[in-house]
Amino acid sequence: MVSLEHALASPGDARLWCRKGYALAREERAGEAVEAFDRSVELDPGSGRTWYERGLALMEMSRYDEAADSLEGRWRRAGMPVSITSGPRRLPPGTV
Numbered sequence: 863m864v865s866l867e868h869a870l871a872s873p874g875d876a877r878l879w880c881r882k883g884y885a886l887a888r889e890e891r892a893g894e895a896v897e898a899f900d901r902s903v904e905l906d907p908g909s910g911r912t913w914y915e916r917g918l919a920l921m922e923m924s925r926y927d928e929a930a931d932s933l934e935g936r937w938r939r940a941g942m943p944v945s946i947t948s949g950p951r952r953l954p955p956g957t958v
Contacts, residue, residue, distance in 0.1 A: 876906035
């Protein structure tokens with residue numbers, strides 16, 4: 863992680879923020895990962911990968927509505943008319 867922190871000395875690189883978020887998510891630090899993904903999408907709102915990873919991190923935090931919005935954002939920004947909330951929704955086990 864040290865190299866990522868060093869690379870983030872240039873805070874305008876959305877790809878590095880996304881990578882930081884991904885690394886934090888892998889370390890089960892979802893809250894910090896979402897913050898990094900948020901910074902990344904501020905810099906590059908068209909990054910489908912960042913929206914996707916952000917959605918997964920939000921799911922880890924049981925923030926399902928926000929996760930759905932983030933995942934839909936990925937498709938919306940790609941110009942795809944897809945909605946994950948328009949059909950039956952599967953909830954993770956134990957959330958009902």
